[in-house]
Amino acid sequence: LRLWSCVDKPRYAGMSPTKARLEWMRSPLALIDLTAILPFYILLLFPASSHSALLLRIFRGLRLLRIFKLTRYSPALRVFRNVLREESGTLTVVGFVLAVGVVMASWGIYLLENKAQPEAFGSIPQSLWWAVISITTVGYGDVVPLTTGGKFFASITAILGVGFAALPAGILASGFTNEMRRREHAFRRALSIVMEDGSISKHEEANLDQIREELGLSIEEAQSLYLDARRAMMQRCPHCKEPLGHGAWAPEGD
Numbered sequence: 001l002r003l004w005s006c007v008d009k010p011r012y013a014g015m016s017p018t019k020a021r022l023e024w025m026r027s028p029l030a031l032i033d034l035t036a037i038l039p040f041y042i043l044l045l046f047p048a049s050s051h052s053a054l055l056l057r058i059f060r061g062l063r064l065l066r067i068f069k070l071t072r073y074s075p076a077l078r079v080f081r082n083v084l085r086e087e088s089g090t091l092t093v094v095g096f097v098l099a100v101g102v103v104m105a106s107w108g109i110y111l112l113e114n115k116a117q118p119e120a121f122g123s124i125p126q127s128l129w130w131a132v133i134s135i136t137t138v139g140y141g142d143v144v145p146l147t148t149g150g151k152f153f154a155s156i157t158a159i160l161g162v163g164f165a166a167l168p169a170g171i172l173a174s175g176f177t178n179e180m181r182r183r184e185h186a187f188r189r190a191l192s193i194v195m196e197d198g199s200i201s202k203h204e205e206a207n208l209d210q211i212r213e214e215l216g217l218s219i220e221e222a223q224s225l226y227l228d229a230r231r232a233m234m235q236r237c238p239h240c241k242e243p244l245g246h247g248a249w250a251p252e253g254d
Contacts, residue, residue, distance in 0.1 A: 002033065075216030079183075083175040094167045098135070101164055105131035105157045112150040117143075135161035183215040184225060191229045 003021055006012065012020035024030055084091070106127040113121040120143045121127045130143045134157045145154045190211050194204045212222045 002030070075213065079176070079179055079216050083172060083179050086179065087171050087175040090171050091168060094171065097167075098164055101160070102128065102131045102135055105135060108153050108157075109145065109150060112147055112153055113145050116146050116150070131157070134158050135164055137161050137165055183217060184221070187211060187215055187217060187222065187225055188229060191226060195229060 003024065006024040007015075007017045007020045009020075009024075012023060015023065103124075106124045109130055110121050110124045110127045113127075121130070133140050133143075134154060137158065139158070145151050187208075190208060194200055194208060200208070208222070212219070217225075
């Protein structure tokens, strides 16, 4: 039904029905919908057998992806999605740096601990577990260096790991701040347009409430922005829109 009715979306205006449906089929939410319902029909058409049991269990697990459909209805999840989209380039670079750091840490601890602990650090891929646990500062303690050089190297890795682990958190925090600032700015623009005549009608109030919900702002945040806009409007001349008390004509003390 979604595939059939997607042609009425404004974003597909001007497209042919076939092209609009193909565009919708390639969208992330459409792929999530498909992945969520496909296992049911596969299990219906192809009953489980000893050879296909594992594959079918994997398909059953893919049904959990339908939880991502909640982004349609949750403003908070939409904010998180937008932040990930905006910061995807930076997060990719950080992920690449982390991957390089893990490989270098695995190589270093392998050279220093291979002879002392061949069962734990027998190869660079085998040392990856220790590198990941150390850089992410989890520190399970199941694999630890014994040599002096290995302990010194592990100390440097753990200290650098604190900075590496904090990078994604700082990027996401900055992204959330920027996203909320953009949303507040968009709501302020809508307020300034509505309040040009000095009042807000019922229809304009309904439109503002709809914009607020789309932007994911709470009622308290919207009211605070409205009060700020109201105070700013009252501090300006209703005729020339210049700030009151700051012009060259204003008497001292006014």
